[in-house]
Amino acid sequence: MAETKHHTKKFARRLLSVALVISPAPAIAAGSVYPHQQWACTTADQGQWSCQQQNITSGQPQLPLPLGLQRPRDRQSTPTDAKKNTPSETQNPWDWVSKAQLADPSRCQTGCDGAYQAPNADWPDADKDPDQASLRATANNSEIEGDVVSLTGNVAVSQGSRQLLADKARLDRSTNELLIEGDVAIREPGLLIRADEAQIDMNTSLGVFTNARFLQHDRGIRGNASKIRRDSELTIDLENGSYTQCTPDDESWYIKADEIHIDNEEGWGSAKGARLHVSTVPIFYTPYITFPIDDRRKTGFLFPTLSSSKENGFELTTPYYLNLAPNYDATIAPRYIENRGMMLEAELRQKSRFGEWAIGGAQLKDDLFTETPSPESEEDTPSQENRWLGNIQQAGNILGLSTRIDYSKVSDNDFFKDLSTNSLELKRNRHLNQQATLGYRDDNWQVELTAQDHQTIDDLLNSQYQLMPQLSIERNNSGVNFETEWLLNAEFTSFQHDQSIDDGGSFVTGDRNFVEAGLSYPMRWAAGFIVPSAKIRSLSYDLDELSAGDDTSPSASTPLVTLDMGLIFERTGTFSGSSFTQTLEPRLFYFYSDYDDQIGNPNFDTKELDFSYSQLFRDSRFSGNDRLDDANQTSVGITSRFINNDDGREIITLSIGQIFYLEDRRVQLGSSAFEDTVSNSNIATEIQIQPSDNTWLTTSLLWNSRTDTIDEGGFGVHYQTNNSSLYNLGYRFRRDSVRTLGNTRRDLSQADASIVLPITDRWSVFGRYRYDIEEQYALDEMVGVQYDDCCWMVRLLYQQSVDDQYANELNDQIIVERDYAFVLEFQLKGLGSLGNKAESFLRESILGYEDFE
Numbered sequence: 001m002a003e004t005k006h007h008t009k010k011f012a013r014r015l016l017s018v019a020l021v022i023s024p025a026p027a028i029a030a031g032s033v034y035p036h037q038q039w040a041c042t043t044a045d046q047g048q049w050s051c052q053q054q055n056i057t058s059g060q061p062q063l064p065l066p067l068g069l070q071r072p073r074d075r076q077s078t079p080t081d082a083k084k085n086t087p088s089e090t091q092n093p094w095d096w097v098s099k100a101q102l103a104d105p106s107r108c109q110t111g112c113d114g115a116y117q118a119p120n121a122d123w124p125d126a127d128k129d130p131d132q133a134s135l136r137a138t139a140n141n142s143e144i145e146g147d148v149v150s151l152t153g154n155v156a157v158s159q160g161s162r163q164l165l166a167d168k169a170r171l172d173r174s175t176n177e178l179l180i181e182g183d184v185a186i187r188e189p190g191l192l193i194r195a196d197e198a199q200i201d202m203n204t205s206l207g208v209f210t211n212a213r214f215l216q217h218d219r220g221i222r223g224n225a226s227k228i229r230r231d232s233e234l235t236i237d238l239e240n241g242s243y244t245q246c247t248p249d250d251e252s253w254y255i256k257a258d259e260i261h262i263d264n265e266e267g268w269g270s271a272k273g274a275r276l277h278v279s280t281v282p283i284f285y286t287p288y289i290t291f292p293i294d295d296r297r298k299t300g301f302l303f304p305t306l307s308s309s310k311e312n313g314f315e316l317t318t319p320y321y322l323n324l325a326p327n328y329d330a331t332i333a334p335r336y337i338e339n340r341g342m343m344l345e346a347e348l349r350q351k352s353r354f355g356e357w358a359i360g361g362a363q364l365k366d367d368l369f370t371e372t373p374s375p376e377s378e379e380d381t382p383s384q385e386n387r388w389l390g391n392i393q394q395a396g397n398i399l400g401l402s403t404r405i406d407y408s409k410v411s412d413n414d415f416f417k418d419l420s421t422n423s424l425e426l427k428r429n430r431h432l433n434q435q436a437t438l439g440y441r442d443d444n445w446q447v448e449l450t451a452q453d454h455q456t457i458d459d460l461l462n463s464q465y466q467l468m469p470q471l472s473i474e475r476n477n478s479g480v481n482f483e484t485e486w487l488l489n490a491e492f493t494s495f496q497h498d499q500s501i502d503d504g505g506s507f508v509t510g511d512r513n514f515v516e517a518g519l520s521y522p523m524r525w526a527a528g529f530i531v532p533s534a535k536i537r538s539l540s541y542d543l544d545e546l547s548a549g550d551d552t553s554p555s556a557s558t559p560l561v562t563l564d565m566g567l568i569f570e571r572t573g574t575f576s577g578s579s580f581t582q583t584l585e586p587r588l589f590y591f592y593s594d595y596d597d598q599i600g601n602p603n604f605d606t607k608e609l610d611f612s613y614s615q616l617f618r619d620s621r622f623s624g625n626d627r628l629d630d631a632n633q634t635s636v637g638i639t640s641r642f643i644n645n646d647d648g649r650e651i652i653t654l655s656i657g658q659i660f661y662l663e664d665r666r667v668q669l670g671s672s673a674f675e676d677t678v679s680n681s682n683i684a685t686e687i688q689i690q691p692s693d694n695t696w697l698t699t700s701l702l703w704n705s706r707t708d709t710i711d712e713g714g715f716g717v718h719y720q721t722n723n724s725s726l727y728n729l730g731y732r733f734r735r736d737s738v739r740t741l742g743n744t745r746r747d748l749s750q751a752d753a754s755i756v757l758p759i760t761d762r763w764s765v766f767g768r769y770r771y772d773i774e775e776q777y778a779l780d781e782m783v784g785v786q787y788d789d790c791c792w793m794v795r796l797l798y799q800q801s802v803d804d805q806y807a808n809e810l811n812d813q814i815i816v817e818r819d820y821a822f823v824l825e826f827q828l829k830g831l832g833s834l835g836n837k838a839e840s841f842l843r844e845s846i847l848g849y850e851d852f853e
Contacts, residue, residue: 245830355396
């Protein structure tokens, strides 16, 4: 828009500085009308005009009216025109082209039945910049009386990419005013203005359009007014006008105001005495309002968020955005919660060449709090009256050192349960991270210094250890083939705990030093690879106070070797007319690690990894560094891929493998754990199928060949169509993997299904259902409906999930408490959105939903 307004201003001035060539049509008029005459007019001193009449000989061809300057109503219909079925400018004043008539229907936005498309600019020099093109004018008649030059009848003026159509044009040379009358249409790239009359002051370039309407094609901004004024290159002012970004076939909302100001330089508009109409009904009045016309930022109120839940009742949030500077801003959001009171949320963001900061918080004086709650209300009573949240996020780079801060803290353990957030993941989090990291990395080394704590907000879980601090040093692999690769991974950590033995608790604290050093020699060919490695791992502790007789400085060291070998066989073939390549990739992995007694060693952060196909080729069965596992084992696996040669897509990937243990595993996590004496692992299988770009099927199984049972398995199906349909279905099973509230173990068996289903081009429904088959109750339920066109969008979502569960002391039954919420998200496209909580829920609940955004 900035460019088009600039061109209009120059267009007005160009009329003073270039020759005006008038080629009238072959018609005879009385008086001072000059048919078959050409007037060459140039400006003299003080901006006055000097015109000379030039005769046109009978043999000289007359310049025809260029096709692009002809009005559609003046053109003769042809069979070609009839086939195109292009509406005339009178029938289609907004350049709106239906989807059926578009050469490229993909130009349509979501829910739209067409797009704005200006007619082809096929007049002379239409592809040139106006500053580099001559001014051309044609009309049925031309007339000069003193200082006045008049054109009448199908006036068409063009200069480069600009075009003007009117019934009459009158230039007063003494005042330098240009008056255009009768069905005025002015076109520039991306801009259309229509009016009954336009007046341009050639000295000031001030343009006023009476009974006018305008359109910006690229943004879809359009409006009309009794007067439209263009005072500068980058603004449009409307008097007694209206503004909308709806399409002509669906004008669902518009702003009607006494004054409307459109500022393309700032990217915002403003209105005085504004009334927001939905359909034809005025629903909101304000003496002054600002609104975005693109994606740039501006200080002002954002649209509110509405929701309702069982415990909190009705909620209303009215955020206010502060655009403080190009590199920092703030949002303040008062939040009314019907059953709890007023809550204040705030966030400050800053960005510089050193990194990004985001600091946020919330505070609430909870009306549900009571010092002596009754037994009936105790479950829903907060543990304290003043409730708050604080959060700091930072990521940056200073003098080559990377920095990262992730810190969250709340006043009480039930904060996220009682006060809903935009994120389901945050609501379900049980340990809030409080971490700061300083790092350095180059081609050979990676070093990180970390301090970390957690706030545990689940009463049933123990607090996690604090890293105060942790230093890690790792040598990066060079990736060079047939060269010795030196390996180093070192970690030095001080583990602290609020319930340490020193403070009367039961948690061991102290320092842990871990070093792993060695070398490997990668040998890779197109047909296979051999990668031998040898390392030494060393582990030592310096523990704080323990019970009498306990070792405060245990240690362990073990050498290990691995040999990773594989072959790759290929063959080509065809199936259903498509060429594909099939691979067969057998792989053998030998792993030996010596045994060192570690019974009695502490366990700060180590767990045994879940077994899967990828675990076949690891050199440790533990995560964390508190155990150096002993091993003498061989893993055998084989993978086969079917690859489409046309697009490189792996249509099918099949993998199966097993570990054969040559010795028992003596190192375990617990001090009283028995040795693992089984001679082989479960047989692990994985299958991935992608028959098309938008369809995925995955499945995995762990089969226990010793007991002939499936210990773990699952599958997932993801299907997405071209019309924005989305289907997900999943199931997983794991034997004896869930510890119940009664401290017994049961099988895990869960099903998960989600869907996004368009009903029409504008209506769609979505939902998710996650069900615990063993316990026979729903874990998550979500259903919603959405209406979306190119003018406005609304989503209504209902979500219900497990809020808490506990064992009934009388009959040991599990009592499940649920929470529900209604969320409304409403968007007037071009003005803003009412809330984003529904979108956040959908992104986290439905796999692949973000692809639609």
